[in-house]
Amino acid sequence: MHQQLRNIMTSNVFTINENQSVQEAAAIMSEHNIGSIPVVNDNGQMTGIVTDRDITLRATAQGEQAQTPISQVMTAQQIVQATPDMDADQAAQLMAQQQIRRLPVVENGQVVGMVALGDLAVDHQFDDEAEQALSSISTPSKPQK
Template sequence: MSQQLRNVMTSDVVTVNETQSVQEAAALMSEKNIGAIPVVNNSGQMTGIITDRDITLRATAQGEAAQTPVSQVMTAQRVVQATTEMEVEQAAQLMAQQQIRRLPVVENENIVGMVSLGDLAVDKQHDQKAGQALSSISTPSAPQQ
């Protein structure tokens, strides 16, 4: 039987405003033990997502200061999103295709939840789908020359 994301998503989502600093985002990630935070504007609409990888590659590696606004290092274009009505199988397939581990769930352009591979893996009904998605996401790559 199919299950919708609303039934497996984490609905207590931590967000940051696009004007907050990278340091604030990193501190929230550390405090909440998470690797991605949706970025919202003053209206509460999702404008992007910032990941621990974004902070490492777009801020730290570039010598950007900790006070750099989130908007300068977040992923803003083509942020892959899901809806609460999307079926878990569709979400796992989307995550595999896009090679992402976390999927924001939106309703009326507002963030209402997050689904991670971990959310799918702990549910026995969906752990095989999570494994398949992880296998697709974790394709080996070689360092760039």
């Protein structure tokens, strides 16, 4: 029997409006110890996702101001997302293929949850799926000579 994402996803997901600032996104991430936030428009429809890496590379490293709108640094094209009825194996395969660690769960355009690689690993039932995804996502680092 395959477990649906609706049964393992985190349903208390913090979102940010596309007009809010990079500083506001970073503050939410810091306060809640999270690495990504789905970005929504005024109607609550998901329009993108912003990660701590996006903020670092697309804002901070480029000298952008803290008040830069999230819409300027978020990933907006080809947003990888799941549905609540997708099973854990499908989600792990998608995460591995797309090289991502966090997967927004969307229903009717609205963010209803988030599945992280850790969610798959917490339940021993999904050890194989989590291991498969992690091995595809993470490349071991090598010391520089």
